[in-house]
Amino acid sequence: MDDTEVVVCRLSHRPGRDDRMTTHVGLTARALGADRVVFPDNATGPAETVEDITDRFGGPFDVELNGSPKALVRNWEGTVAHLTMYGLPVQDVETELREARGSEPLLVVVGGEKVPFEVYEHAEYNVAVTNQPHSEIAGLAVLLDRLFEGDELDREWVDADRVVVPQTTGKRVVDPGGSDGNAE
Numbered sequence: 001m002d003d004t005e006v007v008v009c010r011l012s013h014r015p016g017r018d019d020r021m022t023t024h025v026g027l028t029a030r031a032l033g034a035d036r037v038v039f040p041d042n043a044t045g046p047a048e049t050v051e052d053i054t055d056r057f058g059g060p061f062d063v064e065l066n067g068s069p070k071a072l073v074r075n076w077e078g079t080v081a082h083l084t085m086y087g088l089p090v091q092d093v094e095t096e097l098r099e100a101r102g103s104e105p106l107l108v109v110v111g112g113e114k115v116p117f118e119v120y121e122h123a124e125y126n127v128a129v130t131n132q133p134h135s136e137i138a139g140l141a142v143l144l145d146r147l148f149e150g151d152e153l154d155r156e157w158v159d160a161d162r163v164v165v166p167q168t169t170g171k172r173v174v175d176p177g178g179s180d181g182n183a184e
Contacts, residue, residue, distance in 0.1 A: 003101050003102050004078070004101055004102070004103065004104055004105045004106065005035045005036070005078075005105040005106070006033065006034045006035055006101065006105070006106045006108065006144075006147070007034065007035060007036050007037070007038060007105065007106070007107050007108070008025065008026075008029035008034045008036075008037045008038070008107075008108045008110060008140065009037075009038045009066075009069050009072055009073065009107055009108070009109050009110065010022050010025045010026070010037065010038065010039050010040065010043065010069070010110050010112065011040075011069050011070070011073075011109055011110065011111050011112050011115060011119065012040055012069070012111070012112030012113055013039060013040045013042055013043040013046070013112060014112070014113065015042055015043070015045070018043075018112060019043075019045055019046055021136070021137070022039060022043050022046040022112075023045075023046040023049045023050060024137045025037065025046075025110050025136065025137060025140060026039065026046055026047070026049075026050035026063060027049075027050060027053060028137050028140050028141050028144070029061075029108075029140065029144070030050060030053070030054060030059075030061040031152075032140075032141055032144040032145060032148070032152050033144050033147070033148045033151075033152030033155065034061070034108070034144065035060070035061065035062065036061060036062035036063065036064060037050065037061075037062075037063055037064070038064045038065075038066050038069060038072060039063070039064070039065055039066070039069075040065070040066065040067075040069050041065040041066060041067045043065065044065065047063045047065055050063045051063050055161065056160070056161045056162050057157060057160050057161075057162055057163075057164075058157030058158055058159055058160030058163075059157065059158060059159060060158065070116065070118065070119065072107070073107065073109055073118075073119055073122050073123070074118070074122055076105075076107045076122075077104070077105070078100075078104040078105035078106060078107060079097070079100040079101065079104055079105070079106045079107070079124050079125070080106075080107045080109060080122055080123045080124055080125070081093075081097055081106060081107070081108050081109065081123060081124070081125040081126075081127050081143070082108075082109040082111070082115075082119055082120060082123035082125070082126050082127065083108065083109065083110055083111065083127055083128075083129070083136060083139045083140060083143060084111065084115065084120070084126050084127070084128060085128050085130070085131050085132065085133060085134075086120075086126065086128065086131070087125070087126030087127045087128040088125065088126065088127060088128060089127075089128055089130075089131075090127050090128065090129050090142060090143055090146055091146070093125050093127055094143075094146040094147065096125070097125060097127075097146075097147055098147060098149075100124070101147065106147075108140065108143060108144075109123065110136050110139075110140055111136060127143060129142040129143060160176055161175065161176075162174070162175065162176075163175075163176050
């Protein structure tokens with residue numbers, strides 16, 4: 001995961017209606033290896049939530065609000081991969097995406113309501129995780145896992161206030177500074 005930057009861009013956000021979905025796009029991006037997420041500037045609640053999780057459970061990971069995510073796509077200096085059920089199967093393009101990421105930043109675009117055709121045109125890759133309707137969060141998770149070949153699952157987190165201790169049953173969260181805690 002030491003190659004160039006991977007950025008996830010949530011294309012649109014409807015406050016009140018998309019809060020949970022947008023938040024989960026950010027949390028999935030963070031947990032599965034992206035370097036930052038870009039939300040539309042009206043997604044302040046989800047941005048604050050993802051920043052709070054990063055503060056508590058570690059980073060590095062950045063959250064950015066942008067007044068024009070479509071302009072970000074249009075002007076991106078690197079590779080653009082747009083997640084859509086109408087695209088090419090992820091298994092057919094994952095190697096090309098990994099190779100592109102080796103030399104330039106990768107922008108992964110996650111749609112919202114209706115995605116304008118210009119996004120399809122500006123993307124070098126329109127990528128489908130199956131050609132069936134499902135959650136864009138699931139699609140993002142599969143794409144990132146394929147992109148990083150599972151290495152993101154062993155990522156080291158820094159500056160965490162809390163660390164989850166894996167166990168077969170129950171929940172255990174500890175302060176890395178020494179005090180032991182229980183589930184939240």
